[in-house]
Amino acid sequence: MKHKKRKDAAKAKRRGTLPKNVLNLLESQNLRTDDFIFSAVGDMDNDGNYCANWLAFDDKGLYIAFGTEETVKKKKRKFPEAAVKLTGLSALPLEDVEELKIERYVTTGRLIAVEKGEERPLTRFSIGKTGDIQKFADCFNAKINGKALASWLTVFDDTLYCPKCGERYPDSRKVCPNCVKKSSTIKRLFGFFNGFLPQMGLILLLQIIASCFGVILPKFSTEMLFDDVLNADNPDSSEAKLAALGVLVLMLIGIRVADLLFRLGFEWILTGVMPKMIYNIKVQIFTSMQRLTVGFYSSKQTGQLMDRVTGDANNIYWFFVDGAPFIVMNAVRMIGILLLMFLISWKLSLLTLLLLPPIVALAVFGDSIFRRLHHRIWAQNARMTSMLSDNINGQRVIKAFSRENAELERFSTISRNVRDAQLEQANKENTLFPLMTALVLILSTFVLVVGARFVIGGEITIGQLLTYTVYLTMIQGPIEFFMWVFNWWARAVDSAQRLFEIIDAKPDITEQDNPTILNPFRGDIEISELEFEYEPAVPIIKKISLRAEAGKMLGIVGKTGAGKSTIANLISRLYDPKAGVIRIDGTDIKELSFAQLRKNIGLVSQDIYLFTGTIADNIRYANIGASYSEVIAAAKAASAHDFILKLPDAYETRVGNGGQSLSGGEKQRISIARAVLQNPKILILDEATAAMDTATERSIQESLRQLKAGRTTIAIAHRLSTLRDADYLAVVDDGTLVEYGTFAGLIQQKGAFYKQYKIQSQSLAAVSIIGEESTVQADKTDE
Amino acid sequence: MSLTIENLEKENTKKMETTFTDPAACVFFKNPNGFLGLTIGDAVHKRVQLRRALPFSAPAKYVFVLDMDDKELAVLEDLAALNAENRALVDEELAMRYYYPEITQIKSVKDKNGAHYFELMIGSVKKNIAVKDLSKNLKQLENNTVIIIDVDGNRYFIRDVLKVQRKSLRALEPYLY
Numbered sequence: 005m006k007h008k009k010r011k012d013a014a015k016a017k018r019r020g021t022l023p024k025n026v027l028n029l030l031e032s033q034n035l036r037t038d039d040f041i042f043s044a045v046g047d048m049d050n051d052g053n054y055c056a057n058w059l060a061f062d063d064k065g066l067y068i069a070f071g072t073e074e075t076v077k078k079k080k081r082k083f084p085e086a087a088v089k090l091t092g093l094s095a096l097p098l099e100d101v102e103e104l105k106i107e108r109y110v111t112t113g114r115l116i117a118v119e120k121g122e123e124r125p126l127t128r129f130s131i132g133k134t135g136d137i138q139k140f141a142d143c144f145n146a147k148i149n150g151k152a153l154a155s156w157l158t159v160f161d162d163t164l165y166c167p168k169c170g171e172r173y174p175d176s177r178k179v180c181p182n183c184v185k186k187s188s189t190i191k192r193l194f195g196f197f198n199g200f201l202p203q204m205g206l207i208l209l210l211q212i213i214a215s216c217f218g219v220i221l222p223k224f225s226t227e228m229l230f231d232d233v234l235n236a237d238n239p240d241s242s243e244a245k246l247a248a249l250g251v252l253v254l255m256l257i258g259i260r261v262a263d264l265l266f267r268l269g270f271e272w273i274l275t276g277v278m279p280k281m282i283y284n285i286k287v288q289i290f291t292s293m294q295r296l297t298v299g300f301y302s303s304k305q306t307g308q309l310m311d312r313v314t315g316d317a318n319n320i321y322w323f324f325v326d327g328a329p330f331i332v333m334n335a336v337r338m339i340g341i342l343l344l345m346f347l348i349s350w351k352l353s354l355l356t357l358l359l360l361p362p363i364v365a366l367a368v369f370g371d372s373i374f375r376r377l378h379h380r381i382w383a384q385n386a387r388m389t390s391m392l393s394d395n396i397n398g399q400r401v402i403k404a405f406s407r408e409n410a411e412l413e414r415f416s417t418i419s420r421n422v423r424d425a426q427l428e429q430a431n432k433e434n435t436l437f438p439l440m441t442a443l444v445l446i447l448s449t450f451v452l453v454v455g456a457r458f459v460i461g462g463e464i465t466i467g468q469l470l471t472y473t474v475y476l477t478m479i480q481g482p483i484e485f486f487m488w489v490f491n492w493w494a495r496a497v498d499s500a501q502r503l504f505e506i507i508d509a510k511p512d513i514t515e516q517d518n519p520t521i522l523n524p525f526r527g528d529i530e531i532s533e534l535e536f537e538y539e540p541a542v543p544i545i546k547k548i549s550l551r552a553e554a555g556k557m558l559g560i561v562g563k564t565g566a567g568k569s570t571i572a573n574l575i576s577r578l579y580d581p582k583a584g585v586i587r588i589d590g591t592d593i594k595e596l597s598f599a600q601l602r603k604n605i606g607l608v609s610q611d612i613y614l615f616t617g618t619i620a621d622n623i624r625y626a627n628i629g630a631s632y633s634e635v636i637a638a639a640k641a642a643s644a645h646d647f648i649l650k651l652p653d654a655y656e657t658r659v660g661n662g663g664q665s666l667s668g669g670e671k672q673r674i675s676i677a678r679a680v681l682q683n684p685k686i687l688i689l690d691e692a693t694a695a696m697d698t699a700t701e702r703s704i705q706e707s708l709r710q711l712k713a714g715r716t717t718i719a720i721a722h723r724l725s726t727l728r729d730a731d732y733l734a735v736v737d738d739g740t741l742v743e744y745g746t747f748a749g750l751i752q753q754k755g756a757f758y759k760q761y762k763i764q765s766q767s768l769a770a771v772s773i774i775g776e777e778s779t780v781q782a783d784k785t786d787e
Numbered sequence: 788m789s790l791t792i793e794n795l796e797k798e799n800t801k802k803m804e805t806t807f808t809d810p811a812a813c814v815f816f817k818n819p820n821g822f823l824g825l826t827i828g829d830a831v832h833k834r835v836q837l838r839r840a841l842p843f844s845a846p847a848k849y850v851f852v853l854d855m856d857d858k859e860l861a862v863l864e865d866l867a868a869l870n871a872e873n874r875a876l877v878d879e880e881l882a883m884r885y886y887y888p889e890i891t892q893i894k895s896v897k898d899k900n901g902a903h904y905f906e907l908m909i910g911s912v913k914k915n916i917a918v919k920d921l922s923k924n925l926k927q928l929e930n931n932t933v934i935i936i937d938v939d940g941n942r943y944f945i946r947d948v949l950k951v952q953r954k955s956l957r958a959l960e961p962y963l964y
Contacts, residue, residue: 052882052883052886053912054909054912054914109883109884109885109886110842110884110885110886110887110942111886111887111888111941111942112883112886122819122820123820123822123834124820124821125820125821125822130888130939130941131939131940131941131942132937132938132939132940132941133939134940375961376960376961379960379961380960383963
């Protein structure tokens with residue numbers, strides 16, 4: 005009882021990843037591991053050699069232990085256990101350490117302690133450990149500063165490793181390839197057949213009947229022909245033989261036709277079922293893709309996942325169309341043929357089975373060689389394709405630097421490689437294939453010779469021997485089918501696994517169960533102590549607090565990469581912050597309903613996407629029900645109306661993929677019109693006018709000023725003239741808020757904003773001076 | 788310096804020029820906590836960082852010395868020009884920052900449901916890594932260098948893939964791209 009209590013207390017406290025055997029080891033060093041506040045596992049020593057490294061801290065000190073870890077396989081246990089040894093342990097008194105810092109290098113990171121203003125290296129780790137170690141450092145710093153641990157720190161993500169086998173999950177979707185039940189994937193895969201069960205049952209039935217016909221056919225065509233009709237020993241008259249022949253021919257035709265009809269029947273049903281099933285799969289994938297967040301799409305691994313969706317869907321498609329339906333048919337054929345072969349002569353059949361292994365061995369050997377060669381050709385071809393697309397996309401640059409010959413050289417090198425790989429395959433094919441054919445020929449001749457002896461000995465008839473040889477050829481079909489269907493099967497299951505991952509993926513931003521609906525939605529934004537990072541240990545937003553009152557305009561200024569757009573993304577809740585809160589009308593946006601939040605926030609961002617369709621469709625995207633007069637009014641407000649009218653098809657001009665190409669500024673104006681028509685309470689303009697000339701920008705600002713009434717506007721820009729109308733300005737640099745105030749106030753303050761303002765107005769002035777001079781010069785040359 | 792266009796332009800021109808530092812003017816040292824420091828002229832920098840401009844093709848040339856706020860302090864055109872003492876300190880620091888785990892042997896590659904599990908030797912240390920989506924995370928560069936990026940974002944290198952043992956190459960070849 006006491007033991008259990010202690011265990012529970014320890015469990016509650018030891019938030020971290022130290023395994024039990026390590027904790028025991030540390031206990032033996034007189035450390036009270038029950039008191040550990042946080043712990044982490046590193047993988048290097050201070051000199052960058054791989055070793056086991058454990059970090060922990062409690063109320064008294066910071067402990068860094070180094071050691072060795074060896075996996076020991078125990079007989080009765082399925083998964084190996086690690087034997088740990090300690091090689092070094094250092095303890096720093098807590099009061100000496102002011103801060104823990106992390107530095108990132110090329111492939112490693114370093115944990116550094118600040119002691120009395122001096123930096124001291126503690127340990128190093130692989131770059132992949134940065135996230136874990138950063139959490140450790142954050143937690144430690146919170147403790148030192150007497151702060152409560154941030155909410156996200158209290159739940160430590162120890163689920164990066166599969167609880168069953170201890171292997172690292174290959175990605176964030178937490179599916180362990182070792183432990184995932186293949187059967188469950190297969191079950192789900194076949195689950196797509198649900199709804200088509202009667203058809204599938206019928207298909208199977210027809211296939212089995214068709215296969216039976218196919219298998220029986222040689223029995224008539226060969227055995228009866230030779231033994232009954234053509235047999236010289238048959239005492240029947242030649243008329244009777246001819247009559248028998250007639251019956252035989254009729255039977256043959258009958259079987260053939262029946263076989264054909266059944267085949268046609270199941271293929272006809274199959275082609276009706278398959279497209280519907282594939283449609284169901286695609287709809288399911290697309291639905292789940294829409295559910296996922298922006299983070300999912302921009303994260304590296306999942307981006308690739310998307311690229312593969314098409315390939316994976318195809319793999320499954322072909323397996324279902326060409327593979328799966330024929331498994332039963334081929335199985336029936338194979339069993340039927342074997343059965344008949346044994347019926348003809350079990351001795352001959354046993355002999356054949358004995359001769360099979362060398363052929364199979366040769367086939368497997370050949371397969372492995374060809375697969376490697378095949379891959380080599382594929383890889384070289386892929387290189388060539390990527391080089392070609394490089395070349396086509398870069399034509400302007402190639403021409404501009406007249407590098408055609410160099411490109412040609414590059415191309416011939418790569419295509420030489422392709423040629424060599426293909427030659428090698430052809431050579432191997434030319435030696436291996438005849439070899440295999442010869443072997444099969446020799447073996448079947450051997451069977452024939454033995455069979456002939458049986459005929460002479462009277463054990464079987466000549467018709468039976470010939471039928472046997474026909475079956476021998478026929479059985480090759482199912483054998484080959486099963487040889488590659490397993491491969492195909494594995495690939496389809498693999499693809500299905502990935503598709504199910506997308507279908508099962510949990511969006512990292514979720515709506516609360518009972519979301520708050522604000523009534524009315526005023527649009528008062530309050531940002532407090534906001535922190536955000538896309539990658540661990542690379543903070544983008546560092547504790548920013550801001551306020552945008554309802555109906556006012558807030559301008560955010562800063563250099564490129566200062567974190568301005570990130571703030572916009574966070575307000576729209578495309579990402580969730582690491583720490584801090586964003587409140588709208590006093591409510592945390594995490595508690596708001598998605599529908600209300602997105603409906604009331606209009607985001608005009610730097611990268612504009614126009615969907616395939618007309619300009620009117622694109623403007624109406626956020627408000628499908630808008631009338632044409634509303635669309636035109638919105639376009640006018642966005643200064644887009646004039647240029648749209650100039651286009652031959654005006655508002656019905658097709659844009660997007662393959663449509664009319666528009667300039668950056670024109671696209672921006674359409675996307676502003678889109679936001680205007682949405683009529684949101686909060687309008688975020690993220691460099692929305694950056695690609696426009698100053699005059700157009702002015703006219704948009706004029707219309708936006710009219711639209712601003714009753715709307716909170718957040719304008720992000722590096723061009724300061726854009727922000728002249730802002731009620732408040734926030735200057736952001738390197739993720740922190742540098743200055744905050746009104747335009748006039750900031751100018752008076754003579755700080756960073758003043759500096760930037762002066763540079764911009766001066767360069768504008770300089771440009772106009774240069775402009776005047778050049779006109780003067782031009783005048784002179786005219787004279 | 789007042790904020791005028793002329794001054795800004797001057798600053799920019801200065802930024803664009805790269806003047807190599809006289810190697811004799813640089814004295815590197817190790818501060819008590821083991822970090823690299825630099826004395827250049829009268830200025831003593833308690834901690835500096837080194838950056839290679841060409842980490843692959845010319846690791847010992849064009850080394851930039853920056854202070855902790857990323858301000859350029861010195862540019863070393865060729866490390867060979869440093870005296871032995873300085874060279875040793877610089878090499879040590881560079882080895883630390885530009886540490887590349889180099890794969891010496893590939894024991895096995897297993898494909899399980901789309902993730903590939905590599906059993907590697909890095910020097911004498913055995914390492915098991917998981918790699919997702921090989922087409923992006925296993926790259927063969929023009930000069931036969933192979934880079935493998937595992938699911939944690941760790942990078943591993945094979946300096947010259949044609950020079951690894953035949954057995955390792957055979958294990959890797961089906962996945963090379």
